[in-house]
Amino acid sequence: MTTIAEILEALVARPGTSRTLEAGETLFRAGDRVTALYVIVAGRLRLVRPGSAGAEVTLHRAAAGEAFAEPSLFAERYHCDAVAETATRVRAYPKGAILAALGTRPEHALRFTRHLAGQVQAARSRAEILSLHTAADRVLAYLRLHLPSGSDVLDIDQSWKQLASELGLTHEALYRTLARLEREGRIQRSGRRVSLMR
């Protein structure tokens, strides 16, 4: 599996530039000129559409290993703020170099396109899971979707807190739901390993 950092590095044929942010620090603001595409090395960022007090809307949360605000590549200026949720380190890849390489290095461009197609699918299936009304339905749908082909056993590759956030649940609600599903004999758990019972 090639990471988006590797894809961008190969595309622009140079390593990204590192930048660190403290918790609460802003990487860019709506209206700023877009000069780079960023990948998170460590930490977490939130993209926010600013509004008057209490009227902010979160557009996306991104974690280590992820790029974010990919459409800004094709925009003059940002339409949202990017705010570090914790101490965060990002790598910046220059927008001009990416756009030039997308036009001249088709093999690398194709890998970037493939990455975006995968992100589309991941975000759409997350949205479908979130549109389910009960916590149990969300957890079961997540397990079914992420089980390796032909297996009933999934090793959760993120913290329970991250999974809760992905499923739109508090982590207490996730724990309660996992415990209930286990009592009902629908799953079995051992650490981060979850087996789906048929």
Place this chain on the structure above:
Amino acid sequence: MTTIAEILEALVARPGTSRTLEAGETLFRAGDRVTALYVIVAGRLRLVRPGSAGAEVTLHRAAAGEAFAEPSLFAERYHCDAVAETATRVRAYPKGAILAALGTRPEHALRFTRHLAGQVQAARSRAEILSLHTAADRVLAYLRLHLPSGSDVLDIDQSWKQLASELGLTHEALYRTLARLEREGRIQRSGRRVSLMR
């Protein structure tokens, strides 16, 4: 605004092939070889990860004007079923021709990449809205996100039923929420035009 059908047509330099499906008919099944990328001309399709009875997971719902299963372009075989929810017409663009053109026609490839980046953003912000717990929060976030820049007035460009589905609400819950927000003086409605009060 260029549609995905126009982008694909320009990319492969020929019109897509039309196919019609009845409600409930399957366009492709998990395991089928991928030969084309489809755009919906009319109707609706659902992508489903098949499972034993009751264990199906919906991955995505796509409507007229939309492409779907874009990552399958890079796969040998499908990982999900595509089922028409109503009488549906699609256009098929051959996978081989798309991949060849992505490698040789950089200007057209860039428009496809830009389209995917926009889809990533749309799906991620939909997921964030769906992760909000109350119907009122979802409706207000949707309005704030879709208001034209500098305006407080939004013309909803889909049916209330489609909007309800996008927000993960029954349409009764959407109506009740809109009525309550209007009574509370937080929005005003006139047909499909909604004004957000500050």
